[in-house]
Amino acid sequence: MKKILVIGPSWVGDCMLMQPMLMRLKQRHPDCLIDVLAPSWTAALLRAIPEINETIINPFPHGALNIKGRYRLGVQLRSAQYDQAIVLPNSLKAALVPFFARIPQRTGFVGEMRYGWLNDARKLDKSVLPLMVERFAQLAEPRGGQIPHPLANPKLTVSAAQVDATLEKLGLTLDQPVAVFCPGAEYGPAKRWPVAYFAETAQRLHHLGYAIWLIGSAKDSEVAEKIVSLGNQTTRNLCGSTDLTDAIALLSCAQLVISNDSGLMHLAAALDRPMIALFGSSSPQFTPPLSPQAMVVRLDIACSPCFKRECPLGHFNCMNQLTPDRVWEKIGQIIKTSPA
Numbered sequence: 001m002k003k004i005l006v007i008g009p010s011w012v013g014d015c016m017l018m019q020p021m022l023m024r025l026k027q028r029h030p031d032c033l034i035d036v037l038a039p040s041w042t043a044a045l046l047r048a049i050p051e052i053n054e055t056i057i058n059p060f061p062h063g064a065l066n067i068k069g070r071y072r073l074g075v076q077l078r079s080a081q082y083d084q085a086i087v088l089p090n091s092l093k094a095a096l097v098p099f100f101a102r103i104p105q106r107t108g109f110v111g112e113m114r115y116g117w118l119n120d121a122r123k124l125d126k127s128v129l130p131l132m133v134e135r136f137a138q139l140a141e142p143r144g145g146q147i148p149h150p151l152a153n154p155k156l157t158v159s160a161a162q163v164d165a166t167l168e169k170l171g172l173t174l175d176q177p178v179a180v181f182c183p184g185a186e187y188g189p190a191k192r193w194p195v196a197y198f199a200e201t202a203q204r205l206h207h208l209g210y211a212i213w214l215i216g217s218a219k220d221s222e223v224a225e226k227i228v229s230l231g232n233q234t235t236r237n238l239c240g241s242t243d244l245t246d247a248i249a250l251l252s253c254a255q256l257v258i259s260n261d262s263g264l265m266h267l268a269a270a271l272d273r274p275m276i277a278l279f280g281s282s283s284p285q286f287t288p289p290l291s292p293q294a295m296v297v298r299l300d301i302a303c304s305p306c307f308k309r310e311c312p313l314g315h316f317n318c319m320n321q322l323t324p325d326r327v328w329e330k331i332g333q334i335i336k337t338s339p340a
Contacts, residue, residue, distance in 0.1 A: 002029045003080065005103060007087040007094050008038030008046070010062055011186070012244070012263030013287065015042045016270055017133045018088060019154040022051035024140040024147070025086075035080070037097065044244035045267070048156055065093050074100020086139050087118065107139055132287050153290040154270040158252040166249035170238060176211040180251055182259035182268070183227060184220030184239070190281035190310050191261050193319050195223055199230035200324045201258065201331070206234065208335075210256070213238055215247050215264065256334060258327075261287065269294050274334045276327060280318035281306050297322065297330050 004025060009015055015038060022034055033053040036046055039062075046055040059073070060066050074097045085098030087108035095117035098106045107120040114121060120143065129135045129147075133154075137147045167173065183198050185191035202212045212232065214224040218240030228235050242250065251257060251268045257275040259265040261282045268275050269289035277289045279298035283305040288296060298304070304318040311318075 002032040002084070003082045004029075004032055004034045005056075005077070005080070005082045005085045005098060005101070006034060006036045007085065007089060007098065007108075008036045008042065008058075009088055010039050010042075012042055012045055013266035014088075014132065015045055016154050016156075016263070016266040017287065017290070018136050019049055019051065019270070020133055020151045021086075021088075021136040021140045022049065023152050024137055026051050028140065035082075041244070045248070048245070048248060060093075067096065070096040071100045073097050074102075077101040088136055088139070092117065109135070109139070130285060133290060154266070155272075156248060156252075156267065156270040158249050158271070162245070163249045163252060166242075166246045167253075169246070170236075170241065170250075172213070172236070172250075174253060176209055177255040178213060178253050179205045179210045179256040179258065180213050180215055180254040180268070180273075181227070182216060182257065182262055182264040183214060183223050184216035184264075185260040185262045186217070186219075190306070190308050190316070190319075192223070193260055193278045193280070193322065195226045196230060197322075197324045197327070198258070199227045199232055201327060202227060202232045202235050204324075204328060205256070205331075206232065212236070213250060213254075215239060215242060215250055256331065258331075265289050265294075276330055276334070278319075278322065278327070280304060280316075280322070281308055281311070283307070295330055295334065297327055 025034060034051055035054045035056055036052050037056045037058050040057050043055050046052050078101050082103045084105040085103040087095050090109055090111035092112040092114055095114050099117045105120050106118045108118045109124045110121045129138055137151055181198055212235040214237045216239040221239040224237040224239040228237050248267055251273055252271050254273045257268040257273045259277055261279050265277050269291035272291050272293050275294040277294050277296045279296060284296045299318055299322050301317055303313060
């Protein structure tokens with residue numbers, strides 16, 4: 001039985017995009033056990049991915065080298081006797097634990113002085129593999145192998161019991177059709193649709209009979225409160241009130257999701273929820289929502305995507321000019337008819 005340790009990404013959305021690679025490993029090695037080393041804030045998602053045997057918490061803060069700590073963790077993992085490590089982040093530090101764990105095959109892309117630390121280092125051709133999900137999946141193949149096309153999309157399922165428990169915990173019901181808004185984006189403000197636009201769209205959906213739920217981290221609570229204050233008193237601000245398991249359950253209830261390019265966008269896509277995915281500074285050519293139910297909405301302007309945390313030109317046209325009217329036209333294509 002093959003044992004594989006995957007060094008996972010630090011972002012929730014990227015962890016979701018890792019799943020097709022895990023599926024492919026299971027196709028190639030049906031009896032394999034796959035453990036994932038990843039930060040604690042991704043653990044709830046990783047536990048919901050059926051291909052993963054065990055989640056091992058990566059205790060090191062983002063950006064911290066801590067060679068001694070990584071050595072100690074590697075030594076602890078030697079007893080697991082992994083046959084292969086697949087290192088998804090491109091940093092040197094991500095390759096240290098598998099080396100110290102003496103895992104015989106250490107696979108990843110060339111980058112940041114990783115020769116030696118990785119002994120199965122692959123060169124990445126970005127033109128052949130433009131999508132992050134494809135780049136991850138390539139590492140499940142043998143050297144020189146090709147990923148299958150089309151790749152399977154990420155997929156999450158939620159039990160009725162989990163949905164019921166989450167609704168009861170938060171005092172929510174499904175008496176009305178639900179629209180879930182994800183107004184945050186961890187990377188920075190350049191990925192966020194303006195608060196006033198979310199507020200206007202919430203009002204329009206409310207008039208059609210929708211319940212509006214705002215979900216995100218505690219960092220998004222202030223933004224969500226502004227949406228509520230702009231004429232949306234019946235809208236529920238749940239930002240900071242949910243853990244990742246709750247968020248997945250709430251997203252599964254939605255007849256419509258409106259989201260910035262964020263981790264929650266990728267979770268909604270994996271749940272196959274009808275969704276408007278709003279792109280400004282980032283690119284759907286790299287990390288699109290992988291679902292036939294998702295509709296990407298963006299403006300084709302010269303400065304987008306810039307991949308910056310804040311607008312380097314100061315005008316934020318990629319989002320400011322993506323008006324509620326433009327988005328409402330796309331929403332109409334999803335909801336088609338007003339709910340009863």
